[in-house]
Amino acid sequence: MFEGVPVHWFLVLATTMFFIGIYGFLVRKNLITMLMSLELILNSVCINFVAFNKILFPEHLEGMFFTLFIIAVAAAEASVAIAIIINIYRRLVNIDVEKMNEMKY
Amino acid sequence: MFLVFSVVIVVFSLLTVTSRRILRAATFLLFVLVSTSGLYFLLRFNFLAAIQLTLYAGGIVVLIIFSILLTSHISEKLAVPPVTKRIYAAIAAIAGAVLCILTILQTQFVQKTLDPARVHIRTIGEGMLSTGKYGYALPFEVISVLLLAAMIGSIILAKKRKD
Numbered sequence: 001m002f003e004g005v006p007v008h009w010f011l012v013l014a015t016t017m018f019f020i021g022i023y024g025f026l027v028r029k030n031l032i033t034m035l036m037s038l039e040l041i042l043n044s045v046c047i048n049f050v051a052f053n054k055i056l057f058p059e060h061l062e063g064m065f066f067t068l069f070i071i072a073v074a075a076a077e078a079s080v081a082i083a084i085i086i087n088i089y090r091r092l093v094n095i096d097v098e099k100m101n102e103m104k105y
Numbered sequence: 106m107f108l109v110f111s112v113v114i115v116v117f118s119l120l121t122v123t124s125r126r127i128l129r130a131a132t133f134l135l136f137v138l139v140s141t142s143g144l145y146f147l148l149r150f151n152f153l154a155a156i157q158l159t160l161y162a163g164g165i166v167v168l169i170i171f172s173i174l175l176t177s178h179i180s181e182k183l184a185v186p187p188v189t190k191r192i193y194a195a196i197a198a199i200a201g202a203v204l205c206i207l208t209i210l211q212t213q214f215v216q217k218t219l220d221p222a223r224v225h226i227r228t229i230g231e232g233m234l235s236t237g238k239y240g241y242a243l244p245f246e247v248i249s250v251l252l253l254a255a256m257i258g259s260i261i262l263a264k265k266r267k268d
Contacts, residue, residue: 006214027190
């Protein structure tokens with residue numbers, strides 16, 4: 001199981017995932033794939049919080065509560081972002097960020 | 106077990122950001138989220154792992170797949186980004202990752218002995234509603250208002266206009 005795993009491994013895993021998300025966010029042009037990279041970034045931060053809580057500070061449950069709040073914020077953010085994306089698609093018929101240069105209608 | 110989960114997470118998140126078919130990318134994201142929930146199970150946060158499974162893997166991925174189906178064709182392939190853009194993004198990501206990993210590996214952490222006890226659901230409930238020290242009543246209320254606002258906002262945004 002995880003008993004012999006030092007906290008560094010969790011942090012290295014979370015860092016790798018975070019920067020894969022950053023790479024995706026920089027490279028992709030489709031809005032939905034950018035949103036998916038954002039989910040990767042949030043998820044890696046959650047892993048960080050949980051590993052800190054369990055391995056370094058197991059007396060209180062701060063990391064776990066913060067992860068719960070992060071998940072709730074991510075859900076709200078995803079729903080609002082998808083509503084905006086669908087609205088943009090309805091007006092402009094594509095969802096590429098580079099073709100999206102008009103904010104007025 | 107930890108190694109299996111971390112290899113799955115890294116490989117599938119790479120596939121998520123590089124796959125050219127957008128629906129496959131969403132499926133790979135689902136695998137990443139499920140193995141993250143496996144990590145939480147390993148760390149014995151059972152409630153958190155269940156929340157991760159239901160909310161992330163069940164809710165957000167389904168929402169993303171629905172919006173993919175609404176906005177693009179399934180068989181459509183994304184255009185390959187230009188090479189210079191990929192190289193610059195990879196340089197930025199790898200430089201940041203190397204810097205962070207070096208800093209992490211040089212830091213000494215004081216590790217506690219692990220208690221194998223699971224977090225009881227009663228503890229979570231009392232922590233969510235208590236107002237004293239280590240109580241999270243205010244963030245709980247704020248997050249409920251935020252969820253309500255997000256719900257109303259997304260309904261209004263996605264609604265069809267009359268004009």
